[in-house]
Amino acid sequence: xxxxQKIKQELEGNFSFLKEKVNVIxxxxxxxxxxxxxxREVFDYAVNxxxxxxxxxxxxxxxADNLVVIYHINKNGSIVLSIKVIISHQSPxxxxxxxxxxxADIFEREIMDLLGIKxxxxxxxxxxxxxxxxxxxxxxxxxxxxxxxxxDKEAENE
Amino acid sequence: xxxxxxxxIPIGPQHPALKEPESFLLTLRGEKIxxxxxxxxxxxxxxxxxxxxxxxxxxxxxxxxxxxxxxxSHSTCFVQAVEEIAGLExxxxxxxxxxxxxxxxxxxxxxxxLGVAGHEIGFDTLLxxxxxxxxxxxxxxxxxxxxxxxxxxxxxGGVRRDINAGHIDASLKAMDILEERTKYYVGIxxxxxxxxxxxxxxxxxxxxxxxxxxAVGPTARASGVARDVRKNDPYAAYTEIDFDLITDDHCDVYxxxxxxxxxxxxxxxxxxxxxxxxxxxxxxxxxxxxIPAGEAVSRYEAPRGEDLHYVKSNGTEKPDRVKVRAPTxxxxxxxxxxxxxxxxxxxxxxVAAIDPCFSCTDRMISMHxxxxxxxxIVSWEFVHAKGIEWYRNKGIDFSQLNKxxxxxxxx
Numbered sequence: 001x002x003x004x005q006k007i008k009q010e011l012e013g014n015f016s017f018l019k020e021k022v023n024v025i026x027x028x029x030x031x032x033x034x035x036x037x038x039x040r041e042v043f044d045y046a047v048n049x050x051x052x053x054x055x056x057x058x059x060x061x062x063x064a065d066n067l068v069v070i071y072h073i074n075k076n077g078s079i080v081l082s083i084k085v086i087i088s089h090q091s092p093x094x095x096x097x098x099x100x101x102x103x104a105d106i107f108e109r110e111i112m113d114l115l116g117i118k119x120x121x122x123x124x125x126x127x128x129x130x131x132x133x134x135x136x137x138x139x140x141x142x143x144x145x146x147x148x149x150x151x152d153k154e155a156e157n158e
Numbered sequence: 159x160x161x162x163x164x165x166x167i168p169i170g171p172q173h174p175a176l177k178e179p180e181s182f183l184l185t186l187r188g189e190k191i192x193x194x195x196x197x198x199x200x201x202x203x204x205x206x207x208x209x210x211x212x213x214x215x216x217x218x219x220x221x222x223x224x225x226x227x228x229x230x231s232h233s234t235c236f237v238q239a240v241e242e243i244a245g246l247e248x249x250x251x252x253x254x255x256x257x258x259x260x261x262x263x264x265x266x267x268x269x270x271x272l273g274v275a276g277h278e279i280g281f282d283t284l285l286x287x288x289x290x291x292x293x294x295x296x297x298x299x300x301x302x303x304x305x306x307x308x309x310x311x312x313x314x315g316g317v318r319r320d321i322n323a324g325h326i327d328a329s330l331k332a333m334d335i336l337e338e339r340t341k342y343y344v345g346i347x348x349x350x351x352x353x354x355x356x357x358x359x360x361x362x363x364x365x366x367x368x369x370x371x372x373a374v375g376p377t378a379r380a381s382g383v384a385r386d387v388r389k390n391d392p393y394a395a396y397t398e399i400d401f402d403l404i405t406d407d408h409c410d411v412y413x414x415x416x417x418x419x420x421x422x423x424x425x426x427x428x429x430x431x432x433x434x435x436x437x438x439x440x441x442x443x444x445x446x447x448x449i450p451a452g453e454a455v456s457r458y459e460a461p462r463g464e465d466l467h468y469v470k471s472n473g474t475e476k477p478d479r480v481k482v483r484a485p486t487x488x489x490x491x492x493x494x495x496x497x498x499x500x501x502x503x504x505x506x507x508x509v510a511a512i513d514p515c516f517s518c519t520d521r522m523i524s525m526h527x528x529x530x531x532x533x534x535i536v537s538w539e540f541v542h543a544k545g546i547e548w549y550r551n552k553g554i555d556f557s558q559l560n561k562x563x564x565x566x567x568x569x
Contacts, residue, residue: 061481
């Protein structure tokens with residue numbers, strides 16, 4: 001895991017706030033939690049200086065107290081770096097990364113639809129994956145969301 | 159830029175033939191596609207949310223049903239993540255058996271794709287023969303796992319069924335038959351000028367665009383991108399198996415055909431090696447019902463490309479989050495790019511080139527002529543037949559090749 005350790009050292013060396021925050025989970029798996037305010041510079045460094053030149057996916061999740069966005073980027077199809085940012089329920093927003101990876105578009109629309117996380121500066125486009133008539137402000141991957149909410153709303157409308 | 163002569167063609171989304179309904183809005187100028195707008199998500203079933211309310215074992219069977227063709231891909235990708243969080247080291251024999259089923263799945267998927275590709279260009283004899291050959295693998299899978307699809311072979315900690323000497327013997331014989339036939343199809347792809355002319359230059363995707371758009375699997379490898387999770391991030395028994403990573407530099411549908419054909423030959427080789435070196439021992443280790451808190455990213459080379467699962471556990475018997483990124487989603491931007499500046503007649507084969515299940519029953523297209531405001535409904539078969547006829551008028555006719563293949567197969 002020489003290369004993984006080197007990546008850890010470079011990240012921790014360049015960003016003092018990442019000291020002991022970079023976790024080499026196993027061979028070809030690294031994760032790091034980054035403060036939202038510093039996400040851009042760390043992401044830029046990983047892409048342009050460390051060679052993480054492809055995006056595999058973006059995962060959004062609800063950890064009850066916070067929302068989390070994880071960017072899974074890879075180096076030459078091999079090492080996966082998962083960059084995690086924690087955002088508040090009160091103002092859930094991140095900046096788009098489509099200026100780095102155009103294929104991030106569909107993943108960002110997914111976290112918008114399913115978790116209600118606003119993606120700033122994302123070009124206008126169709127929603128994904130929910131239906132066009134899906135009710136506003138209903139985000140099914142939030143932990144407090146249950147199907148009953150939609151059924152209750154439908155019953156009210158009837 | 160739109161002009162009054164442009165014709166917009168919406169295709170889908172209610173498309174019974176597709177496993178994953180999609181909506182394509184094509185804008186045509188004459189025969190050329192000037193822009194493509196793809197909308198997906200019509201088949202979103204809330205599986206990720208449903209996983210949070212079920213146990214890991216229940217999820218395994220749910221996850222397996224994400225896709226009918228690559229069911230083993232999803233179940234293996236998921237179970238690998240769970241095993242990593244739980245710190246389970248599965249037995250070597252289980253790793254080999256997972257690899258064995260994985261390659262059988264790749265063989266039937268690639269043969270299915272080859273038939274679909276043949277059909278979309280009017281080479282229906284190829285469809286008939288490749289789908290006949292595919293039945294050999296489907297019968298093997300049914301004999302080994304009990305099912306033609308959704309094999310239910312995986313469990314947390316290993317596999318549920320072992321194989322016996324009869325399965326090994328039948329599998330090795332099947333590989334010999336399939337290898338001989340696949341070599342013949344490789345010969346057709348390399349020598350038949352009709353096939354080469356029809357597929358070359360169609361659905362172009364450059365190396366740079368494949369990387370930029372995040373293409374995966376044979377779609378990316380046919381553009382020279384040497385990426386395959388089995389090599390770049392090996393799992394199961396791939397760390398111990400010798401095989402070649404197949405790439406091609408044609409960057410078109412012809413290249414995607416060549417890559418899949420050569421990957422078939424590699425799959426036969428892998429199956430033989432797995433069966434030859436199959437270790438003795440148990441096929442499973444005991445897994446805890448409650449998975450300790452943690453998270454893992456698992457990757458798997460499905461027949462269509464990289465599959466990625468993220469699993470987060472919270473120490474209970476149900477996961478906190480399951481995220482699935484299937485290969486088709488990764489390839490969707492590349493399809494849009496491939497269609498642009500191409501001909502309408504090439505649309506069926508370009509779309510089929512990334513989706514091996516774009517083949518089945520009824521298809522319907524609504525054509526809206528922006529100039530005349532006239533709208534008409536035509537069938538998918540209409541566009542399919544139009545594409546074949548359009549190329550026939552340009553001198554690319556598969557009638558003779560259909561007869562030739564049939565006569566050679568029956569010598």
